[in-house]
Amino acid sequence: MPLRKSAPARRASEPAIELGDLNERLGYFVRRLQVWIFQDFIRLLSSIEISPAQFSVLVVIAANPGLSQAELSATLAIERARLVRLLHRLEQRGLTQRLPSAGDGRRHALQLTRDGQSVLTRAKALAAQHEAGLKQKLGAERYKLLLDNMRIV
Amino acid sequence: MPLRKSAPARRASEPAIELGDLNERLGYFVRRLQVWIFQDFIRLLSSIEISPAQFSVLVVIAANPGLSQAELSATLAIERARLVRLLHRLEQRGLTQRLPSAGDGRRHALQLTRDGQSVLTRAKALAAQHEAGLKQKLGAERYKLLLDNMRIV
DNA sequence: CGAAATTTGTTGTCCACGTCAACAATATCG
DNA sequence: CGATATTGTTGACGTGGACAACAAATTTCG
Numbered sequence: 001m002p003l004r005k006s007a008p009a010r011r012a013s014e015p016a017i018e019l020g021d022l023n024e025r026l027g028y029f030v031r032r033l034q035v036w037i038f039q040d041f042i043r044l045l046s047s048i049e050i051s052p053a054q055f056s057v058l059v060v061i062a063a064n065p066g067l068s069q070a071e072l073s074a075t076l077a078i079e080r081a082r083l084v085r086l087l088h089r090l091e092q093r094g095l096t097q098r099l100p101s102a103g104d105g106r107r108h109a110l111q112l113t114r115d116g117q118s119v120l121t122r123a124k125a126l127a128a129q130h131e132a133g134l135k136q137k138l139g140a141e142r143y144k145l146l147l148d149n150m151r152i153v
Numbered sequence: 154m155p156l157r158k159s160a161p162a163r164r165a166s167e168p169a170i171e172l173g174d175l176n177e178r179l180g181y182f183v184r185r186l187q188v189w190i191f192q193d194f195i196r197l198l199s200s201i202e203i204s205p206a207q208f209s210v211l212v213v214i215a216a217n218p219g220l221s222q223a224e225l226s227a228t229l230a231i232e233r234a235r236l237v238r239l240l241h242r243l244e245q246r247g248l249t250q251r252l253p254s255a256g257d258g259r260r261h262a263l264q265l266t267r268d269g270q271s272v273l274t275r276a277k278a279l280a281a282q283h284e285a286g287l288k289q290k291l292g293a294e295r296y297k298l299l300l301d302n303m304r305i306v
Numbered sequence: 307c308g309a310a311a312t313t314t315g316t317t318g319t320c321c322a323c324g325t326c327a328a329c330a331a332t333a334t335c336g
Numbered sequence: 337c338g339a340t341a342t343t344g345t346t347g348a349c350g351t352g353g354a355c356a357a358c359a360a361a362t363t364t365c366g
Contacts, residue, residue, distance in 0.1 A: 020216030
């Protein structure tokens with residue numbers, strides 16, 4: 001809304017800018033929605049400083065204790081190299097730990113620390129808040145419809 | 154699929170990693186879909202080196218010749234500062250131009266060059282290919298359903 | 307068995323992108 | 337007119353994705 005007030009230099013009384021072919025590009029709208037969702041998520045979880053990516057990592061480790069970085073990487077489609085640094089920060093904050101994997105000397109068995117578990121609990125509560133807000137923004141029917149039809153890829 | 158072959162170090166015969174609470178987070182699936190779409194788009198348009206963001210800029214300029222950078226920025230939710238550099242590259246490549254705006258000395262009237270128009274024509278054809286592939290991947294019904302219910306934000 | 311190939315975690319590098327602050331030129335408002 | 341706002345621009349910072357290269361460990365297979 002900051003610019004709709006002025007901007008009279010165009011044709012005459014043409015208020016809105018046309019999206020043109022973008023209206024037929026699903027990717028454009030998926031992107032816009034994704035950005036909105038992430039911004040809202042980040043805002044709501046700013047008090048505990050957990051990003052969407054960090055949240056997904058914590059959730060998957062909690063649901064699969066002892067899994068390896070390669071497995072986690074493949075599950076979340078986060079590059080192995082990127083995951084290394086992501087886990088480094090979580091470990092620095094005392095939320096996760098890499099234990100030696102019994103049997104395979106290359107692997108690390110990932111686990112949440114006690115702190116990690118408690119942070120995850122709070123994160124889940126805030127994420128649920130975010131999800132509720134999203135549901136309200138979209139409308140319950142549309143929300144359910146999207147959730148049901150989006151689990152692909 | 155590259156890792157499911159090995160990875161026997163976990164419990165015993167537990168093939169898949171659990172997503173846990175992520176299954177109830179719409180944002181997670183929106184993100185995954187968006188990443189898939191962008192990668193496919195980038196791949197299909199790699200021959201003319203047009204990114205999703207560049208494509209959206211070209212499309213909107215073509216649909217609204219003479220609009221200002223601020224209007225374009227607000228329309229596509231691209232930061233003004235970021236847009237400056239984006240347009241700089243497109244101008245370097247001879248695809249867009251910034252004409253002086255009649256009346257307002259601060260604004261630039263954005264236009265496609267002749268080359269820009271021809272590149273956009275090819276880009277639209279490739280984008281249509283991408284869109285067709287996406288439709289096939291999702292299934293026609295699901296595709297339409299998502300497109301119809303995604304124009305929000 | 308032992309050499310070759312593969313997997314895993316890691317580091318380094320490069321580029322795209324979002325964000326924010328600051329600024330000059332211009333326009334608008336009071 | 338002076339104060340304020342808008343527009344385009346530059347600079348700087350941090351994050352993220354993508355690749356290449358590597359060492360250690362494991363698996364494959366002749």
